[in-house]
Amino acid sequence: MRLTEKSQVTVPKAVRERLGIGPGSDVDFVAEGDGVRLVKLDDAARKRSAVEDWLRSASGSGNGRLTTEDIMDETRGPFDDLDLR
Structure with a gap:
C-alpha cells in the first residue's frame, strides 16, 4: 500500500x-x-477522543497542566459577568 x-x-x-x-x-x-x-x-469514543485532543492542545502552554478554573473558563466562558454590588 x-x-x-x-x-x-x-x-x-x-x-x-x-x-x-x-x-x-x-x-x-x-x-x-x-x-x-x-x-x-463509537459515539463514546468520539467524545473521549475530542476531549483528549482538546486537552493535548490546551496543555501546550505554561506548565502543561490545566487548573479547574482554566477548564471552567474554556467550557463556560470567563467568570466575569457577575454584578458584585
Missing part, C-alpha cells in the same frame, strides 16, 4: 467490511509497538 501525496491510503474493502465502516465513519489510528491499528470509533 502506498501513501498519496496528501498522506492518504485506501482502506481495503475486506477491512472496511470487517469493521463495518464506510464514507463518513469515524476511525482512529492507535499506535502499538512498531505499527498502528485502525479502530472504528
Whole structure:
C-alpha cells in the first residue's frame, strides 16, 4: 500500500467490511509497538477522543497542566459577568 501525496491510503474493502465502516465513519489510528491499528470509533469514543485532543492542545502552554478554573473558563466562558454590588 502506498501513501498519496496528501498522506492518504485506501482502506481495503475486506477491512472496511470487517469493521463495518464506510464514507463518513469515524476511525482512529492507535499506535502499538512498531505499527498502528485502525479502530472504528463509537459515539463514546468520539467524545473521549475530542476531549483528549482538546486537552493535548490546551496543555501546550505554561506548565502543561490545566487548573479547574482554566477548564471552567474554556467550557463556560470567563467568570466575569457577575454584578458584585
